[in-house]
Amino acid sequence: MxxxxxxxxxxxxxxxxxxxxxxxxxxxxxxxxxxxxxxxSSEVKNSNVAVLDYAQDDASHLLIDRINQSQYFSVQQYLHSEAEIERVFRQGKVRLVVIFPQNFQEDLLHTNHVQVRLIGDASDPNTSNIVVNYASNIFRDYQNELSDNKKLPYSIETETRMLYNPQLxxxxxxxxxxxxxxxxxxxxxxxxxxxxxxxxxxxxxxxxxxxxxxxxxxxxxxxxxxxxxxxxxxxxxxxxxxxxxxxxxxxxxxxxxxxxxxxxxxxxxxxxxxxxxxxxxxxxxxxxxxxxxxxxxxxxxxxxxxxxxxxxxxxxxxxxxxxxxxxxxxxxxxxxxxxxxxxxxxxxxxxxxxxxxxxxxxxxxxxx
Amino acid sequence: MAQPVIHTHQLTRKFGDFVAVNAISFDVQPGEIFGFLGANGAGKTTAMRILCGLLSPTSGEATVAGFDVYRQNEEIKKHIGYMSQKFSLYENLTVRENIQFFGGIYGLSRQELKEKTNNLIERVGLHDEADKLVGSLPLGWKQKISFSVAILHRPKIVFLDEPTGGVDPITRRQFWDMIYDAAHEGITLFVTTHYMDEAEYCDRVSIMVDGAIAALDTPAGLKKQFNATNMDEVFLQLARGAKRSDG
Known part of the structure; x- marks a missing residue:
């Protein structure tokens, strides 16, 4: 010893x-x-976003605001034509482009159906996936708020809970x-x-x-x-x-x-x-x-x-x-x-x- | 005559077909300085490893300090000291820490260790360097300390494997003074070396060629036997006939 x-x-x-x-x-x-x-960090924070807003109405402004306020995004640029999309991606300045169609608010409220396009930079597939997901969530939240007032005829609501690590x-x-x-x-x-x-x-x-x-x-x-x-x-x-x-x-x-x-x-x-x-x-x-x-x-x-x-x-x-x-x-x-x-x-x-x-x-x- | 401290009879070690040590027989008496010479690859190291209890022989018999190399190698280890050609202290420990460590693994008590440490530092004249890292000391000093550490636990036999390699002649001379002192105290010294002037300092010298002992006598006796004026000539005459080298 x-x-x-x-x-x-x-x-x-x-x-x-x-x-x-x-x-x-x-x-x-x-x-x-x-x-x-x-x-x-595998969380993707502060991704730069460019917006192409054909609508320029209250609904689109509200959504752009919300995107900007989220910790995941910051709206960097406002585009004026589709031709510019390619350019901003090439320059690598943004990860995501959000396109609002014309008459966004009107169509949303009257026809109940409207399309927003999300364009991600998939040269980095994991990140773009995550980014697009975050953005979709913002739109879904907004949609839920609206439909609270109305009854949809059929709707499947998925309630997701991430166990053990809710904030991921x-x-x-x-x-x-x-x-x-x-x-x-x-x-x-x-x-x-x-x-x-x-x-x-x-x-x-x-x-x-x-x-x-x-x-x-x-x-x-x-x-x-x-x-x-x-x-x-x-x-x-x-x-x-x-x-x-x-x-x-x-x-x-x-x-x-x-x-x-x-x-x-x-x-x-x-x-x-x-x-x-x-x-x-x-x-x-x-x-x-x-x-x-x-x-x-x-x-x-x-x-x-x-x-x-x-x-x-x-x-x-x-x-x-x-x-x-x-x-x-x-x-x-x-x-x-x-x-x-x-x-x-x-x-x-x-x-x-x-x-x-x-x-x-x-x-x-x-x-x- | 007293009981020999090392006794071997027909001691043999084979590695596959290769006979590294071939039926060597010799006795070493207590207090003797025994030179163990041979060209590289002659089988010196293998023989020494067997005597230190690191390697089992293939056949033949050997006892070291009265213990059998086959069965009692743990007992042998307690009664021998060893200093290798490669430098054998820890460079990033101080002189004092090295002494304490080696004393510790040989089971010296705290009191004993303290005494011996101070003794040793006194004897080697290292007052100012005792708390310096060994790595910062010159090679000659390291080897002197190394030797002192090897005999710290008063072993019956010390094996010195080319202890003075790379050291200047003056330091080598001082080193041999330490060896003589140890021999006077009754410690047996088993030394391998390539320096023929050092062979002259030994009481008896054995010269190994191709795994066997080709000659064994006092330096004077060997010179007479081979009709040579110095050990160099003796060694060359024997080694020239060797079939193996550098193995």
Missing amino acids: KTFLAFITKEFRHVLRDKRSLLILLGLPIVMMILFGFAL KSSYNFVPGVMTLILMLLGAMMTSVSIVKEKEMGTMEILLVSPMRPLLVVLSKAVPYMVLCFIDVIIILLLAVFLLGMPIRGSLLLLLAESLLFIITTLSLGLLVSTIVDSQQTAMFLSLVGFLMPALVFSGFMFPIENMPLPLQIISNIVPTKWYYSIVRAIMVKGLGFSYVIKQTLILVGMTVFFLGVAIRKFKIRLA
Whole structure:
């Protein structure tokens, strides 16, 4: 136990003295949270709109006003002919053009039927989709207000409720995502690099001829990173709650316990890498390409897994990040209890045991 | 004669078809400075790894500090010190922290550790540098500290794997003074080197060629046997016949 403590003390000194690593370890989660929270948002706000208003009546003015007042749009330009539409899109100044036909108000009130054209810039398909949706909502609201006074003969009204995240805030999506990515990256990369570094420096040899058990050598190298990763989890959660106003609906204790489990998973992956490679560069490269890429693609954080071709959907199951991501969302966003994440937890435990087992086996073979 | 600290008999290690160490037999006495010479690829490192308990032999027998290399390698590790040709302290820890760490993993008590740390700093003359990062010290000093750390836990044997590589002659001389001091205190030193002048400092020297021990005697005895004026000539005569090199 004394040797173990001596080792951990030394390992902490390493980490704390290496300012660059420390900056990555503690700075990265903060930078990512702030980036995703304020700069990289999947909500589309303040889109520029151009209006071509043939009607120039009260109804069209009212609607233009409403579009302008919404947080999603700002009306930039008033056009005078259809020929100008092409030009404003080419210049890339606006995302959406709204065209009101002549006699808009009259037709609306008397024939009960009128067409407004929305033209979006689909060179960026996702954004234009979202923008057109926002605009349609404004028109629908107006229509509902009008029809309150009259009875429509037939009408199907859909009442939509977005459960768990009624405002469709993107932080609900990216906070679990950032947690997953950070832990995957730091856990696997930092551990493997620090172990491989000892190999490169030749100090591993000294440790191996010491009475410390080889397995203990490797495990105690992982301990400081476990602590640091856990601090990262806490930093991210604090930022999420106090800076982005995202609630933690489920049990905090459960969330932390599951995070610890996932940290152990990534550390064992790091150990596994360190038994395979012999240089720090290779370790770093392997962690980036082998872990970060799949973590990005297959966690469901950026791309919905349901939309992937079946072979990729199957592959996604062997990526540990997918399971942790789903656990965090279940606990944080939906407020579910342990009974709902048992499956994912068991899968992570299984993976951890597997990675650790292989790593230890490999480590022993190397020594023989 | 006392019980030898290292005893090997027909010690062999194969890697597949390759016989890295071929039936070597020798004894090393307590307090002896034993030179272990050989060209690159002659099998020195493999033999040393076996004696340190890092590698199991394929056949033959060997005991180190009275412990069997097959079954008791954890016991062996407690009774040996090791210093490698590659620099073996942590560059981003201070001298004091390095000493504390290595003392710690050898299980020294806090009190013992404190005493020994101060002792060591005194002996090497490092008062002003004790709290500097090792990385900022010159190579010669690093190696002196490295050696002092390797004998910190009073091992029976210290293995020195090319300890003086890249060091100037004056520092090398000082380093050997430390080795002599350690030998006087009863520590056995097992040294590999490529410097033939250093071979002259050893009590006995063995020269490995192609995995086997080609000669083993005192430096004087070897020079007489090969009719040479210095160890350089002895080594060249033996190594020239080698079939393997750089492996």
